[in-house]
Amino acid sequence: MSDAPKNFRVSASHRQRVPQPPVNPSNGTSPVTKFILLGFPSLSRLGRDLTCALLSCTYAGTLAGNLSIMLAVLRDPRLQRLPMYILLGNFAWLEVGYVTTTVPRMLFDLMNPGVPISFFDCFVQFYFFFSTGTTECFFLAAMALDRYLAICHPLRYPVLMSPQSSWVLVASCWLLGFLWFMVAIVLISQLSFCGPNTLDHFICDLGPLLAASCVPAPWTEQTFSTTSSLLLFTTILFILTAYGLVIRAVLRLPAGAGRQKAFSTCTSHLAVVGLFYGSVMVSYVNPAASRGSGKVVTLFYTVGTPFLNPLIYSLRNKEMKEALRRTLLGGR
Numbered sequence: 001m002s003d004a005p006k007n008f009r010v011s012a013s014h015r016q017r018v019p020q021p022p023v024n025p026s027n028g029t030s031p032v033t034k035f036i037l038l039g040f041p042s043l044s045r046l047g048r049d050l051t052c053a054l055l056s057c058t059y060a061g062t063l064a065g066n067l068s069i070m071l072a073v074l075r076d077p078r079l080q081r082l083p084m085y086i087l088l089g090n091f092a093w094l095e096v097g098y099v100t101t102t103v104p105r106m107l108f109d110l111m112n113p114g115v116p117i118s119f120f121d122c123f124v125q126f127y128f129f130f131s132t133g134t135t136e137c138f139f140l141a142a143m144a145l146d147r148y149l150a151i152c153h154p155l156r157y158p159v160l161m162s163p164q165s166s167w168v169l170v171a172s173c174w175l176l177g178f179l180w181f182m183v184a185i186v187l188i189s190q191l192s193f194c195g196p197n198t199l200d201h202f203i204c205d206l207g208p209l210l211a212a213s214c215v216p217a218p219w220t221e222q223t224f225s226t227t228s229s230l231l232l233f234t235t236i237l238f239i240l241t242a243y244g245l246v247i248r249a250v251l252r253l254p255a256g257a258g259r260q261k262a263f264s265t266c267t268s269h270l271a272v273v274g275l276f277y278g279s280v281m282v283s284y285v286n287p288a289a290s291r292g293s294g295k296v297v298t299l300f301y302t303v304g305t306p307f308l309n310p311l312i313y314s315l316r317n318k319e320m321k322e323a324l325r326r327t328l329l330g331g332r
Contacts (some may be wrong), residue, residue: 032193032212034116039109039202040295052110058307059103064093065310072323079323083146083166088320090170090315091139098132099306101125102203109202116197122204123189129302130185133280135177137235140273142169144242147266152249177299180231191217201295203302236277243270267308273311275305 043051073079073089080086088150105125109115117125146166149157188206192214197209210221246266279301313320 003198032197033119034197035119035122035204035212036114036116036198037105037109037202037204038198038200039106039113041113042309048110048319052107055103055107055110055303058303059099059107062099062303062307062310063096066095066306068324068327069310069313069320070096072320072327074322075327079319081163083161083163084143084150085320086163086166086170087139087143087146091136091143092133092174092310094132094139095306095309097128097138099303101128101132102302106202117204119193122199123185126188126204126206126209127181127185129205130181131178134180135173137231138173138177140269140276141235141238143269144172144239144273145166145169147269148242148246151246159259162214181224181227184227187220188217188225201298203298205298232281236273239273265300268312272305272309275308276301279305 026201040047040051043105069092070089073085075196076085089303106119146161149160153160188209191209193209193212194214196212199205199212206224243266250266277296293313
């Protein structure tokens, strides 16, 4: 972290505007009450402008795509009764929240480098970033369960995944997602940060916060790593098992439209799973190993996957394409 600020300078006038915390007389250090997110300090002014424009377009596209899916589900009474679209509508809303926890602040820092973020705001972002990401894991698992029951147990599916059961499943995903990392996040928020107050990242992420701590926190890091590993490996194992059973059942069907539709739906879900889990596992199963190269990976799963997900789901789903056409073009 000591090398991070070399390519980054905060203007003298800005330093005068930021109130400096009092010095702790016991150890001569200043307790940190604000952080500066360095982002990509090596970027030139033109590079920051181009990056800001690209992120703005991606963010706008993400909002437009996911909100369109939500509106399409809300406007179609038939889709509102189908478990897959109940899950998909909530997943689209989740993606809106997930990307909004990070991208607006990233855009602000690109346009206003060196403006600090308060300790409170940093940990609010940290909590919602991890909570929405965790909720996404549970929703992907719930979607795999829905496809497994629909294809492997079609006769029992209307009972097992009734609209009421679907909403219970949705509520469980939201609740578990926002409680899963609570203990780990509380432990991290209790760490002492005594400077420097720079975080070598563009979001308040685990690795930079641990690096900025006054003393090593192996217990906190191990707790977070264990919690992350348990979440990621249990959900991905469940998803792969469910889709393995689905693929086996689909291969037993006679060749035709039914098999093609089942494969189309499953490949859409698996594409989203692969994009999200592949990048997240690099960062959080072993946080210490990802500190140096985590920015690009984090940028991909915080910005790239929420942008691609509505495209994947809508382009490979005939019912969703028709619903989107009616919603956007006003047809019937």
